[in-house]
Amino acid sequence: MNLKDIKSQFPIFKSNKNLIYFDTANSAQKPIQVIDALEDFYKNHYANIGRAVYGLAARATADFESTRETIKEFVNGTEGEIIFTKNSTESLNLVAHCFGKLLKEGDEIILTEAEHHSNYVPWHFLRKKKVNIKFIPINEDGEVEVNKLTSLITNKTKIISVIHISNVTGLTTDLKKIISIAKAKKIPVCIDGTQAVAHSHVDLKDLDCDFYAFSSHKIYGPTGVGILYMKNKWIEQFEPFNGGGGMIQNVDTKNITYASGVSKFEAGSLASAEVIALKQAVKFVKDIKVKNIISHEQSLASYALEKISKFNDVEFVGRPSNKGSVFSFNIKGVHAHDASTVFDEDNIAVRAGHHCCQILHKKMKIGSSLRMSFGVYNNKQDIDAICESIKKCKKIFKLK
Amino acid sequence: MDLTELYQDLILDHGKKPRNFGKCNKFNHDAEGHNPLCGDNIHVYLSLDTDKKVKDISFEGSGCAISVASSSIMTEIVKGKTEKQARELLNAFFKMIKEGQEIKKAGLSEDEHIKFSSLAGVGRFPMRVKCATLSWHTLKAALDDEKKPINSEIID
Numbered sequence: 001m002n003l004k005d006i007k008s009q010f011p012i013f014k015s016n017k018n019l020i021y022f023d024t025a026n027s028a029q030k031p032i033q034v035i036d037a038l039e040d041f042y043k044n045h046y047a048n049i050g051r052a053v054y055g056l057a058a059r060a061t062a063d064f065e066s067t068r069e070t071i072k073e074f075v076n077g078t079e080g081e082i083i084f085t086k087n088s089t090e091s092l093n094l095v096a097h098c099f100g101k102l103l104k105e106g107d108e109i110i111l112t113e114a115e116h117h118s119n120y121v122p123w124h125f126l127r128k129k130k131v132n133i134k135f136i137p138i139n140e141d142g143e144v145e146v147n148k149l150t151s152l153i154t155n156k157t158k159i160i161s162v163i164h165i166s167n168v169t170g171l172t173t174d175l176k177k178i179i180s181i182a183k184a185k186k187i188p189v190c191i192d193g194t195q196a197v198a199h200s201h202v203d204l205k206d207l208d209c210d211f212y213a214f215s216s217h218k219i220y221g222p223t224g225v226g227i228l229y230m231k232n233k234w235i236e237q238f239e240p241f242n243g244g245g246g247m248i249q250n251v252d253t254k255n256i257t258y259a260s261g262v263s264k265f266e267a268g269s270l271a272s273a274e275v276i277a278l279k280q281a282v283k284f285v286k287d288i289k290v291k292n293i294i295s296h297e298q299s300l301a302s303y304a305l306e307k308i309s310k311f312n313d314v315e316f317v318g319r320p321s322n323k324g325s326v327f328s329f330n331i332k333g334v335h336a337h338d339a340s341t342v343f344d345e346d347n348i349a350v351r352a353g354h355h356c357c358q359i360l361h362k363k364m365k366i367g368s369s370l371r372m373s374f375g376v377y378n379n380k381q382d383i384d385a386i387c388e389s390i391k392k393c394k395k396i397f398k399l400k
Numbered sequence: 401m402d403l404t405e406l407y408q409d410l411i412l413d414h415g416k417k418p419r420n421f422g423k424c425n426k427f428n429h430d431a432e433g434h435n436p437l438c439g440d441n442i443h444v445y446l447s448l449d450t451d452k453k454v455k456d457i458s459f460e461g462s463g464c465a466i467s468v469a470s471s472s473i474m475t476e477i478v479k480g481k482t483e484k485q486a487r488e489l490l491n492a493f494f495k496m497i498k499e500g501q502e503i504k505k506a507g508l509s510e511d512e513h514i515k516f517s518s519l520a521g522v523g524r525f526p527m528r529v530k531c532a533t534l535s536w537h538t539l540k541a542a543l544d545d546e547k548k549p550i551n552s553e554i555i556d
Contacts, residue, residue, distance in 0.1 A: 335464035337438055338407070341528060345403055354439045367439045367462055396407050397465075
């Protein structure tokens with residue numbers, strides 16, 4: 001499929017004519033179908049879901065639930081195991097909080113040094129219970145050294161929680177290997193798939209992990225919606241995360257029984273319009289086909305790496321991958337924030353900073369970096385433009 | 401505003417070769433400042449003598465050209481001033497960056513005035529204001545003997 005004309009489906013590029021957007025790993029721009037779906041729901045079909053019996057509410061509920069079905073099919077999940085949260089961060093907090101209740105002093109959790117803060121900070125809270133956290137190291141290429149996992153596992157290891165694709169280096173973790181090692185020891189595995197969905201094939205039945213978290217806004221959907229796939233055994237075993245309406249079965253002044261299934265974890269009114277519009281985002285991605293997105297982003301990454309490598313003062317963060325949609329670099333002698341300001345003058349949106357991955361940056365002995373990430377709307381001209389901007393940056397900072 | 405005005409030679413020079421970098425001798429006030437979103441951090445050291453005069457001042461840390469240049473220029477200007485003058489200068493700096501108010505020359509030499517004013521352009525880049533103000537907030541914290549690291553993300 002030709003992605004050449006896809007940009008015209010994104011109104012942001014009409015209102016910002018010269019915008020070059022390289023920050024999809026932060027948040028993706030929205031196609032018109034998603035924006036229209038939000039407007040249509042609010043204008044023509046709005047009612048809260050799951051509460052009332054009148055027709056409007058019933059139809060809204062059905063529409064909402066059909067998004068759950070769409071998501072389930074998209075990631076090849078299982079019926080009754082898709083929970084809506086407010087973002088990936090909340091999905092991971094839910095797992096860490098609820099799983100944490102089952103832990104005791106001395107128990108161990110294994111993460112990696114490549115984690116986004118959202119898959120570290122929630123687990124860090126458990127240190128209050130004297131739970132220990134171990135890290136699978138990353139090497140200087142930025143790769144998670146999965147061969148070191150076995151030596152970290154003890155009989156106190158209770159869970160392994162790892163990033164699927166790094167939001168800094170774009171490298172993919174060898175999940176199959178991690179899950180097979182974990183399975184042999186009967187250790188559950190949680191995956192932060194935030195950068196993977198809509199950029200690579202995600203098949204949850206094939207992966208067979210216990211938890212998988214991702215966000216709507218990074219897959220061309222609205223903000224305010226996260227997704228958590230959780231195996232039914234944990235849905236049954238976990239205590240609720242939040243309390244309130246929608247997650248109960250029966251309430252009296254002495255006792256409360258909780259709803260069963262995913263409802264147990266969906267307290268209060270949800271972002272129903274956003275969930276309903278998310279269905280259009282998934283449809284958009286499915287219509288393009290993930291395999292076409294992968295080849296589009298890989299060809300962009302290869303082209304960008306080839307061109308940017310030609311600058312003798314560019315240093316990449318780890319080994320940049322031409323297989324993904326993200327990589328990061330620095331221009332020697334120019335701080336990432338200064339470079340980003342120069343790019344911004346040319347309407348190029350690039351994120352500068354530590355990208356919520358301080359452990360990874362410290363390991364690489366850098367404070368910050370410039371991150372380029374691709375979406376369906378990027379093209380080779382965008383990359384030519386940033387190369388011109390890098391030249392300009394070198395001129396301003398008087399680099400040779 | 402042109403980028404070469406923001407990144408003028410004076411700022412690039414101080415950004416690349418910061419003055420008064422490191423721990424100064426016999427400091428009796430110090431404070432830390434962070435900008436967590438950028439990852440910038442700074443530690444300001446100063447030695448106030450019995451007449452409340454800044455006998456010495458220095459800084460350590462890392463950050464972008466704007467943040468390092470602002471710290472370096474700050475130490476050059478504040479050195480030798482009284483605590484009262486230092487406080488007036490930092491308020492004038494915030495007014496210059498945030499409200500575009502020009503600083504009166506009073507109390508500053510021609511050279512100091514040029515250095516101080518070289519950072520005025522940052523005000524036109526709202527996302528970079530916190531880079532320029534971090535060191536000055538940290539100076540205030542050092543004068544106030546603030547023990548907790550300050551966070552320019554929250555202040556600005």
